[in-house]
Amino acid sequence: MIRTTAVALASLIFAGATASGTASAAEVGPVQIDQSRVAFVSKQMGVPIDGEFRKFSAQLSFDPAKPEAGRARIDIDMASIDAGSAEANEEVVGKNWFNARQFPTAGFVSTGVRPLGGGKFEVAGTLTIRDKTREVLAPFTMTAQAASVQFDGSFVINRADFGIGQGVWADFDTVANEVQINFKLVAAAKK
Amino acid sequence: MPRSAAAGSYTTTAVALHWLVALGVFGAFSLGLYMHELPLSPTKLKLYSYHKWAGVTIFLLALIRLAWRATHPAPPLPDHMPRWQRMAANATHHLLYVLIVAIPLTGWLMSSAKGFQTVWFGVLPLPDLLDKNKDLGDTLALVHKTLNLSMAALVSAHVGAALKHHLVDRDDVLARMLPFVNNKKVAQ
Numbered sequence: 394m395i396r397t398t399a400v401a402l403a404s405l406i407f408a409g410a411t412a413s414g415t416a417s418a419a420e421v422g423p424v425q426i427d428q429s430r431v432a433f434v435s436k437q438m439g440v441p442i443d444g445e446f447r448k449f450s451a452q453l454s455f456d457p458a459k460p461e462a463g464r465a466r467i468d469i470d471m472a473s474i475d476a477g478s479a480e481a482n483e484e485v486v487g488k489n490w491f492n493a494r495q496f497p498t499a500g501f502v503s504t505g506v507r508p509l510g511g512g513k514f515e516v517a518g519t520l521t522i523r524d525k526t527r528e529v530l531a532p533f534t535m536t537a538q539a540a541s542v543q544f545d546g547s548f549v550i551n552r553a554d555f556g557i558g559q560g561v562w563a564d565f566d567t568v569a570n571e572v573q574i575n576f577k578l579v580a581a582a583k584k
Numbered sequence: 585m586p587r588s589a590a591a592g593s594y595t596t597t598a599v600a601l602h603w604l605v606a607l608g609v610f611g612a613f614s615l616g617l618y619m620h621e622l623p624l625s626p627t628k629l630k631l632y633s634y635h636k637w638a639g640v641t642i643f644l645l646a647l648i649r650l651a652w653r654a655t656h657p658a659p660p661l662p663d664h665m666p667r668w669q670r671m672a673a674n675a676t677h678h679l680l681y682v683l684i685v686a687i688p689l690t691g692w693l694m695s696s697a698k699g700f701q702t703v704w705f706g707v708l709p710l711p712d713l714l715d716k717n718k719d720l721g722d723t724l725a726l727v728h729k730t731l732n733l734s735m736a737a738l739v740s741a742h743v744g745a746a747l748k749h750h751l752v753d754r755d756d757v758l759a760r761m762l763p764f765v766n767n768k769k770v771a772q
């Protein structure tokens with residue numbers, strides 16, 4: 394009883410914080426992949442280039458009243474990469490980059506979530522690309538709509554940490570080390 | 585006596601701009617042909633950027649050149665030229681002016697449509713005038729290439745005509761566009 398009230402109160406406060414009006418999702422339902430996006434921005438010769446992964450799956454469980462209990466897992470099909478042009482797509486699935494034949498998937502598994510206040514949170518987790526696993530921290534926001542909940546966040550990785558871009562691509566004067574990952578995950582609101 | 589149309593010559597600025605643009609065009613043109621054939625590599629990405637930076641620089645020089653031309657008329661063509669030659673010369677010059685503006689412009693638009701923004705010398709981002717659109721990008725690449733090939737043909741005719749003036753007609757048409765030449769002496 395007390396728990397239900399607390400959740401209801403927290404949801405109300407959360408709804409106010411994100412100013413989205415109808416926010417009432419205590420927990421989220423299945424991820425709506427077609428509305429979600431895992432994208433990235435790399436820099437070539439100082440020019441930002443947009444890319445994304447067209448195929449991935451995601452499982453989320455999140456309750457803004459108990460963010461610490463939140464969990465997320467995202468699996469990405471590396472062959473589905475769109476790095477900005479046909480020529481780039483051919484290149485980046487190859488050995489020097491993601492080596493998609495040997496490492497067909499990359500994945501993120503959360504290890505914890507903490508609230509940052511003001512409708513913001515931060516998820517910690519491990520990111521595995523190729524044969525390298527690294528700890529990452531990603532701040533994100535949650536926005537509740539009438540029938541869905543949207544999570545938006547971004548973080549920066551160093552491609553060299555994962556062995557992405559080897560051989561002639563290893564130095565950073567053409568392709569920068571820093572790559573920004575942007576994600577948008579939309580999940581059905583669970584009433 | 586300063587160089588001017590009245591004195592039967594191009595101004596020093598007009599001459600300088602003509603040769604700066606010509607040099608830039610030869611460079612960007614050769615680089616464009618070369619880089620296009622390379623397999624993807626860091627070198628290719630660098631050359632594409634250099635090509636774009638050079639092209640945008642030429643674009644700016646071309647605009648300055650047009651503004652200069654609009655305010656400083658060209659010297660009249662020699663009297664011995666028949667009507668068709670005058671018309672051909674005028675048409676070629678007009679087309680060349682159009683091309684040195686249109687070629688960089690299509691390069692810029694192509695880059696926007698292909699989703700590769702142009703950042704001049706890696707410092708100054710030019711606005712993307714078009715949204716990313718692969719088909720449009722491919723079309724503009726073809727337009728860029730076609731305009732370039734047309735310009736190559738026109739420049740060949742242009743150079744041929746200049747040499748003919750100098751070697752066959754023995755008039756001052758080439759000399760008055762050359763830097764460091766005192767035309768009055770050459771023209772006698």
Ligand code: HEM
Nearest residue numbers: 612613616617620636639640642688691692702725729732
């Ligand atoms: C007067 C200036 C310029 C000249 C003479 C020039 C010339 C050329 C030539 C000859 C090519 C090779 C075409 C082919 O073989 O398909 C080319 C390609 C290209 N140019 Fe330019 N260009 C100029 C300006 C620009 C500018 C300002 C940009 C962009 C900001 C640009 C972007 C490109 C790109 C991206 C390609 C490669 C197209 C592809 O890969 O299909 N160019 N250029």
Ligand code: HEM
Nearest residue numbers: 606609610653658677680681684739743746757758760761
């Ligand atoms: C990409 C290369 C070039 C471009 C875009 C170009 C463009 C032009 C244009 C637009 C004019 C007309 C100037 C005016 O009356 O306002 C002109 C004049 C002239 N150009 Fe070029 N040109 C190029 C290369 C050359 C080269 C390589 C030569 C060397 C033979 C040359 C020789 C001349 C001469 C002699 C004139 C003066 C014609 C006259 O006195 O009426 N040009 N050029």
